Amino acid sequence: MMMNRRTFASALLAGAAASLISTRSMAATTPPVKARNVVLVHGLFADGSCWTEVIPLLQAAGLNVTSVQNPLTTLPDAVASAQRVLDRQDGPTVLVGHSFSGMIVTEAGVHPNVSALAYVAARAPDAGEDYTALAKTYPTPPASAGIVFDGDEGRLTEEAFLRDFAGDIPEAKAKVLYAVQQPFHKALLTGKTTHAAWRSKPSFYAVSTEDRTINPDLERFMAKRMGATTIEVKASHLGLISQPGAIAKLILDAAGAAK
Template sequence: MTMNRRSFSAALIAGAAASLISSRGMAATPAPTKARNVVLVHGLFADGSCWSEVIPRLQAAGLNVTSVQNPLTTLPDAVASAQRVLDRQDGPTVLVGHSFSGMIVTEAGVHPNVSALVYVAARAPDAGEDYTALAKTYPTPPASAGIVFDGDEGRLTEAAFLRDFAGDLPEAKARVLFAVQEPFHKALLTGKTTHAAWRSKPSFYAVSTEDRTINPDLERFMAKRMGAKTIELKSSHLSLISHPDEISQLILEAAGQRA
């Protein structure tokens, strides 16, 4: 059967489109849009001050930075708190999450202001995925044994916090962070994402190779699955405190400010 030039061009375009759709099943990492806004979200056993080493570095680079105070009550509440901050941004924004807040980044990252996602030793589920079941396919990290509950509120014991959460920080600094630990509600852990923003947004991931809170191999799996630009740091779970230069540089790259 013969094919005229117009039919051939249409078929070529359709084939290219099908190829693109297929390849986006696992998000690639296209060049990020230049952004001047960064929104940071903290995870469990912390509050917004856990970004205190990263914030001044980003501000010195001319970025407008906001650290969300995650309520740690339910996933919808936590996502809503991030969305309110994203609504206030005046243009392209890099959304950054540490630890549990990767759930929030994955869900809220579909916001139109979000130009790129950065995961720092963070959860990165697919839409509707049972993260707990996924995590159980890897050896359980030591910090899990240090979680204690007072009714519906969970927290890390001091021993687990110092050893398994902030293990590469000076003890005095780790104790300060322990003092501002915000308890989380049991209901928070039952939430599932309904979106996977990493399937459509440029994504970046910082793996903590010495992590005792999330299994490092699980972090590697999630980073590879999302097609993220990935760095590995010889760090505890708190790389944002122990390696702020590297984390800040990764965020700057996501903001299109670093080649």
Template sequence: MIDRRKFSTLLTVAALTSAVPNAPRAESRPTAKNVVLVHGLFADGSCWTEVIARLQAAGLNATAVQNPLTSLEDAVASARRVLARQDGPTVLVGHSFSGMIVTELGVDPKVSALVYVAARAPDAGEDYAALAKTYPTPPASAGIVYDGEEGRLGEEAFLRDFAGDLPEAQARVLHAVQQPFQKGLLAGRTTVAAWRTKPSYYAVSTEDRTIDPDLERFMAKRMGAKTIEVKASHLALISQADTIAKLIIEAAGRP
């Protein structure tokens, strides 16, 4: 005979679990040995240098993608090629705009977990620009300079609103090596939301002037991510490299 009360309880638990994007699963996920890191706008792959050194010291194989910043399709394809070279479970990490790439590519079977660092985390097909407009416009937006279809962040805005907690000399070097982006990149929309099926982690930058911190909190909460708050500018991956590396190591399932 079926115990109807017990059966009803099981159905209720199942319904609650399915409603939460990252509800704990009975099976354990594999420990990752690889990390793929993707940079966003106004940067290049070298922005991950401090984090990579710490991941390597922890025994992880870390690779930074050189994001072409031409279109979302091109950017995802570039990251996919790097992911394809990984041998085994891999943590996919995105900063800033590249959260779009993590959200799209993260459904790949090799990806064991997702990490967002002050990053965009759209839902499938969502208009991120429309979502962002429901929050205060971040100061850095006013500092974007266009040469035709090519955009970059002006030096004053870069130093004040993008890398505000870094030494000025270091920030000027980062400004000099930033990779310009194409306007068409900003029009891309994700077709899937990997955070609905993969364990997700989010680092909110509380002093961010490039993405509104409350928008970051909203996206992290919506995805059910393990969330930390870091007192940092948009470049927490540099100014707070220890903290960001620890979050990635945790996502990899390492002690």
């Protein structure tokens, strides 16, 4: 007998708890509004397809899901691309960001359709904060040494991508992800947020404990500062691919839809 969609989602998510090191609620002041939509945003060294392991889990739970194609040009351009997708949503929406796109979630998350925010090993600056300066107060993660530039466009070398970005992904699959890596513009890294949506919206954060792209202790600091409901996942920077069940469950919690 075939399982229905919700039973299928429950079965796929059942193993998520085993991948979590700890779960803690850090002062979420109000429970999230029940959402019907999820908007996902990717970070550097990736494209919208990086969410393909998480998307079917959310869809099987009955959520409408859209993965934004981040232009990776400037922060205003990236925020605008997310805002256009948010404008199309027909009700409460969880806005989710991985890695650099935490900047986008922090800025665009003030959109009236956004009911909750979810950060996956992501940047989470305060309004006007110099994220680069904040990151320098922690040991530099290994992936930083693997960034190379062709003029104004930056990317990770294959060695750094496989070792420091996708370290817990099978090599053959990691090489496919490397092949679709999108270069980012230097100007993207100079942008600063003007809003901090996490100050007014329920926030959720997944820390990747084996992260070699963003320092895990920096992730913990940002999650604690925003009062996020936080999980820790034994994963590389790509926990959304290596531990999709855990990440999907966090998003379902943010959507008020977890069972």
